[in-house]
Amino acid sequence: MSNSESQRLATDPNAPSLDRLDAEDLSPAERRAIETALEDPGREADVRGASPNREAFERGALVEYEESVQYVTVVS
Numbered sequence: 507m508s509n510s511e512s513q514r515l516a517t518d519p520n521a522p523s524l525d526r527l528d529a530e531d532l533s534p535a536e537r538r539a540i541e542t543a544l545e546d547p548g549r550e551a552d553v554r555g556a557s558p559n560r561e562a563f564e565r566g567a568l569v570e571y572e573e574s575v576q577y578v579t580v581v582s
Contacts, residue, residue: 525562529571533558540571
């Protein structure tokens with residue numbers, strides 16, 4: 507999902523209700539996965555390690571990261 511689409515989810519009153527997380531509150535493994543996904547052309551990465559926010563990721567969530575909002579989800 508593009509950054510503009512993520513921003514729309516964060517601001518559109520008609521968008522589905524999603525958990526909002528701050529990147530600082532993620533586990534180190536979750537933060538690494540987001541950083542890796544942002545660098546990856548397919549925008550995907552594995553969480554390798556503790557994932558206390560897994561349930562939120564499975565439902566789809568918005569993560570505030572470096573002054574932007576990123577949509578995150580588990581794909582498999």
